[in-house]
Amino acid sequence: MSSRIAVRVEGVTFLYDQEPILEGIDATIYEGEFIAIIGPNGGGKSTFLKLLLGLLEPTQGRIEIFGLPPAKAGGLIGYTPQHLHHNLEMPLRVIDVVLQGRLGPWKFGFTQEDYAIAHQALQRLGIPHLASQPIAQLSGGQRQRTLIARALATQPKLLVLDEPTAAIDIQGQRHIYQLLKELSITRIVVSHDIKILLEGVDRVFYINKELYIHRNVSVDLDPSGHFCEMELLEELGRSNG
Amino acid sequence: MGEFFLLFGDTIAAALLLSILIAIAGSLMLINRSSYIAAAIAHGSYGGVGLALYLGLPILLGVGLFALLLALLLALITYRFPQRAELIIGTIWAVGMGIGILLIHLSPGYGADLMTYLFGNILLVSREDLLLLALTDGILLLAIAIFRHHFITLAYDRDFAKIRGIWVEGTHTLLILLLALAIVASVRAVGLILVVALLSIPPFIAERMSKSFFQMVLLAALFSALFMLTGLWLSYRFDLPSSATIILTAGAGFILSLRKRP
């Protein structure tokens, strides 16, 4: 981890229809950090990511991604959206979706290298055999892996994943957490599942309209390997650690 | 059969040229779920028929101007206000037709063959019509040769396209302009109402059988050629209006395709 800044968020507030969704958010994320974002449903996690991605504009405050305004930093970011209700009927193969990660404004076709990068991304997600599968035939978990592969195929400096494992079984989740742990780029991962805290994250952002940042969250497992999720979540939302 | 091909050389050429146009514009329309937009352009462009008659301009010019205007307006509205779009589109559609009806009423001495602009007449296509169709095919082919990945990514995941630096509003507008062009070019042959059905049916059948966008366009072209030639032959053989036989053939194909889901 370096001390160079990847993401700087200063005094950001976001209103939706006059309703504050996020308030007074300040955060600095350093290059190479692995950040987990957790918090209640509707707490503003996805909104926070969309602000970082330049898909939404802060009502107040400022965001910089590697020193650039978010709208200009898209080329540095690999993104996996939370909701998978994309055009599922579209006649696309898995590889076509992953290749979207190689697209750019002045790019009108894909090179051998693009294909190689896309295949490699599928390999890392453990689904190289699905490359020519039509997306209409994928399970929820396979679709999610495809979208993570697409994010990796952008060869990003910053990976932004919104609940990437929601549709994936426990074993698959471990595989993806392991993959995230091995990456050295900056990672911001929203998780519905606080088991992610066991997977080598550097800091935890708890977002519920406001942001609470925690370092070194210790997760106490009981003998059966469970921990009390409710208690931990409540605590994370209470104080800055 | 041979006599049929000899007698209707231009008509068959028009059907084949139309198939390419329908396959490309229809496939783009379908993956972007913009059939409502295409329908609004087509119906609203009736206002252009009225305008041309009222001012004594060539019909194609009136329809072309109107379609261009509507396409730009619809591109703007559907991009800026996607939640409200349906309501506004419905209004544009109706207002366009209203203008058409009014202006035609005010134009002296115009009567029955307005049906031609709603349903077209592929038996009466001229060499200029064929040229326009061929030109439109060329533009559409060029557009998807260059921008197919942009169109596809936009249709699949607009946010992702935006993050990748694609000019989303420009691509969205280009797509709608291409739809408008396809509609204008096919007015004389199939008319403003039939064109929407033809843009929808072959690509819809093709989509369900295709693994890639390229395959979808190819199959859609084959299906539309099949429907149009079959329709024309039925029209010739049984002396029936060709627009009706073409659309009913396509409709029958549509129903058959629903039954035979693999």
Ligand SMILES: Nc1ncnc2c1ncn2[C@@H]1O[C@H](COP(=O)(O)OP(=O)(O)O)[C@@H](O)[C@H]1O
């Ligand atoms: N397009 C939208 N329309 C209406 N409400 C929205 C919209 N986007 C976000 N919100 C509101 O913003 C809040 C935060 O949503 P979100 O960021 O998706 O939360 P999370 O990802 O933490 O579940 C929710 O209360 C939601 O109702």
Ligand SMILES: [Mg+2]
């Ligand atoms: Mg969310």
